[in-house]
Amino acid sequence: MSWARTFGLALRTLRRNPLRSLFMLLGVAVGIASLVAMASVGEATRQETLRQFKRMVGTFDRVSVQPGSARSRGMPSLTSVEPTLTFADADAIEAEIPNVRRVAREQSAFDIDVQARDRTATTSIWGVSAEWMEIRGDDVTVGRGISEEDIETLARVTVIGEDLQRDLFAGENPVGQLIRIAEVPFTVVGVLVPRGAGPGGASLDNLLLLPVSTASKRLFNRDYLTTITVQLEDPEQYEAAVAAITGLLRERHGIVPPVEDNFRVSNPRAAMEQVQEVDSTLSSVLVGIAVIATLIGGVVIMSLMLIAVSERRREIGVRRAVGATRGDVLRQFLVEAALISALGGVVGVVLGVAGAAVAAFQQQLPPVFLWGAMAGAVLLAAAVGLVFGLQPAWRAANVDPIQALRS
Amino acid sequence: MIELEHVVKTYQRDDGTPVPALRDITCRIGAGEFVTIRGSSGSGKSSLLNILGCLDTPTSGVYRLGGEDVSRYTDQERSAVRAKRIGFVFQAFNLLPRTTAVENVEVPALYSGGDVDRGRALALLERVGLAARSGHFVTEMSGGEQQRVAIARALMNSPPLLLADEPTGNLDSAVGDSIMELLTDLNREGLTIVLVTHDERVASYAARELLIRDGVLASDRLQAARPAAATEVHRVLG
Numbered sequence: 001m002s003w004a005r006t007f008g009l010a011l012r013t014l015r016r017n018p019l020r021s022l023f024m025l026l027g028v029a030v031g032i033a034s035l036v037a038m039a040s041v042g043e044a045t046r047q048e049t050l051r052q053f054k055r056m057v058g059t060f061d062r063v064s065v066q067p068g069s070a071r072s073r074g075m076p077s078l079t080s081v082e083p084t085l086t087f088a089d090a091d092a093i094e095a096e097i098p099n100v101r102r103v104a105r106e107q108s109a110f111d112i113d114v115q116a117r118d119r120t121a122t123t124s125i126w127g128v129s130a131e132w133m134e135i136r137g138d139d140v141t142v143g144r145g146i147s148e149e150d151i152e153t154l155a156r157v158t159v160i161g162e163d164l165q166r167d168l169f170a171g172e173n174p175v176g177q178l179i180r181i182a183e184v185p186f187t188v189v190g191v192l193v194p195r196g197a198g199p200g201g202a203s204l205d206n207l208l209l210l211p212v213s214t215a216s217k218r219l220f221n222r223d224y225l226t227t228i229t230v231q232l233e234d235p236e237q238y239e240a241a242v243a244a245i246t247g248l249l250r251e252r253h254g255i256v257p258p259v260e261d262n263f264r265v266s267n268p269r270a271a272m273e274q275v276q277e278v279d280s281t282l283s284s285v286l287v288g289i290a291v292i293a294t295l296i297g298g299v300v301i302m303s304l305m306l307i308a309v310s311e312r313r314r315e316i317g318v319r320r321a322v323g324a325t326r327g328d329v330l331r332q333f334l335v336e337a338a339l340i341s342a343l344g345g346v347v348g349v350v351l352g353v354a355g356a357a358v359a360a361f362q363q364q365l366p367p368v369f370l371w372g373a374m375a376g377a378v379l380l381a382a383a384v385g386l387v388f389g390l391q392p393a394w395r396a397a398n399v400d401p402i403q404a405l406r407s
Numbered sequence: 408m409i410e411l412e413h414v415v416k417t418y419q420r421d422d423g424t425p426v427p428a429l430r431d432i433t434c435r436i437g438a439g440e441f442v443t444i445r446g447s448s449g450s451g452k453s454s455l456l457n458i459l460g461c462l463d464t465p466t467s468g469v470y471r472l473g474g475e476d477v478s479r480y481t482d483q484e485r486s487a488v489r490a491k492r493i494g495f496v497f498q499a500f501n502l503l504p505r506t507t508a509v510e511n512v513e514v515p516a517l518y519s520g521g522d523v524d525r526g527r528a529l530a531l532l533e534r535v536g537l538a539a540r541s542g543h544f545v546t547e548m549s550g551g552e553q554q555r556v557a558i559a560r561a562l563m564n565s566p567p568l569l570l571a572d573e574p575t576g577n578l579d580s581a582v583g584d585s586i587m588e589l590l591t592d593l594n595r596e597g598l599t600i601v602l603v604t605h606d607e608r609v610a611s612y613a614a615r616e617l618l619i620r621d622g623v624l625a626s627d628r629l630q631a632a633r634p635a636a637a638t639e640v641h642r643v644l645g
Contacts, residue, residue: 001517001518005517005523009517012510016505016506017505314501315503315504317501318501318502318503318514319514319518320462320486320489321460321462321489321495321501322489322490322495322514322515322518322560322563322564323486323487323489323490323491323515323518323519323564324486324490324517324518325482325483325486325487325518326482326483326486327483328486328517328518401462402457402462402463405497405499405501
């Protein structure tokens with residue numbers, strides 16, 4: 001029997017057994033739907049994490065150096081770090097390491113109360129050098145950033161995040177207004193472009209920037225740094241740069257391995273790769289669960305097909321009597337299974353896309369549609385039908401026509 | 408048409424003991440004959456019919472169909488023989504449920520390698536008197552109508568040989584008679600028919616009767632008038 005005719009016959013059989021076909025279809029559709037939804041949600045999450053990560057760290061051409069050993073965790077703050085990283089270290093890196101474009105100095109401290117007129121807010125204070133904003137990819141919505149002149153003159157100026165604009169100035173233009181930090185007045189010169197929420201969900205806009213020289217000499221009275229951010233000429237060479245910076249700082253700090261470093265050098269790309277790895281592990285688990293669901297769909301197909309084979313023994317006997325070979329019968333049942341599974345796959349893709357769209361809406365993420373994965377899901381469904389249809393089809397092919405026709 | 412030489416069929420019980428069904432059958436059936444095989448239940452007539460229909464192979468002996476020894480054919484070769492050269496009519500009709508009359512008639516054409524000729528299927532339904540019912544599902548039909556559909560199906564691939572297994576067994580006698588008349592007509596048009604029955608009245612329609620008892624041919628006799636002389640040319644329904 002020709003393939004075209006086998007398909008036609010399979011379609012007719014499926015159409016005339018609507019209930020059985022529906023259950024077979026649903027069995028596969030549920031699995032495929034979860035597969036498509038999981039894959040889309042996983043991909044959407046991955047892309048969102050990437051976006052958030054970029055938002056947090058800016059671009060990827062930087063190496064950051066922070067005080068404390070490699071075991072240190074969290075954001076370095078003036079109150080918690082060892083005073084090991086100095087302005088002189090930053091100067092040395094700028095002067096001696098090849099492939100360095102710019103070096104930003106940073107002194108940060110968290111949970112500090114600041115006032116503007118009668119309002120108070122708790123924020124983090126970042127003393128930064130003039131390059132800092134540009135290296136981070138930050139910009140201002142109004143006013144200006146921290147300038148080289150501010151650094152040199154120890155100017156009492158500040159650039160604030162959007163949260164402070166909202167909390168201290170009720171969203172009005174704060175440029176020219178005063179903010180008092182520990183009773184020292186600073187003039188607001190700009191507002192940062194908002195970054196939104198970080199991967200943990202916390203706001204990235206509750207901060208204010210000061211010139212690092214002003215912070216060091218007029219506010220904190222500390223001469224060490226919490227972070228040195230090094231922008232590379234060639235980001236591809238970051239491993240060499242990390243090694244060179246590590247060597248230079250060990251030399252300057254008099255550290256000889258195996259003595260532990262009192263600083264750590266990291267590259268956002270390495271960190272991002274870690275984040276992505278965690279993410280892709282999560283996606284794999286989700287997809288794995290969905291694959292299991294699809295296999296269960298296959299088992300549904302198999303059991304319904306087995307029931308169908310025993311119900312249709314007489315039909316098989318008739319077909320054999322009028323000339324069908326074992327192969328004809330095998331093909332007929334296999335094509336039926338593959339066809340209904342593929343249809344289930346199509347329905348599953350539609351349900352899955354709908355599910356992914358709903359999930360994306362709830363998470364307020366842009367929905368991600370993986371067209372390749374959808375085509376793959378339909379093919380997978382057909383393959384599931386073929387594989388799980390094989391045993392019932394084999395049983396059908398081996399029905400003894402003499403037994404089956406005995407009335 | 409059919410030549411059987413010392414055909415033996417022995418089944419194995421589960422414990423391995425052999426059960427003889429056919430002991431030693433030798434006979435010839437010519438083209439165009441109408442033969443009944445009569446016997447009681449357990450006489451071996453079903454076993455004989457299965458071998459004649461190429462559904463089963465003899466344990467020993469030779470079965471020639473149209474001069475061709477088919478007794479050692481593989482399953483696949485026997486499928487091809489069934490598709491092209493043998494039509495089956497069963498006691499229980501064995502039509503496909505959820506399928507229309509004309510679709511049932513077309514089924515053998517799916518397996519004969521050629522095209523499915525809907526026109527021929529409709530012509531066959533007309534020949535058996537069911538032209539108006541071709542689009543109906545067979546489950547909506549009476550027993551007599553279903554058996555007519557089954558006969559049309561058996562003729563779809565123009566086989567020279569029709570095997571009928573108790574074709575009137577599930578029908579009341581008036582309807583059964585009309586089926587037998589249809590078969591007689593088909594035989595007159597040149598179709599060779601071998602009909603298995605336990606019913607003497609049914610057997611009386613045929614010109615020749617083989618009586619089978621305990622796996623051997625007990626008698627082989629001609630009765631009444633033979634139908635039109637056997638012809639080597641098979642033209643069923645023009």
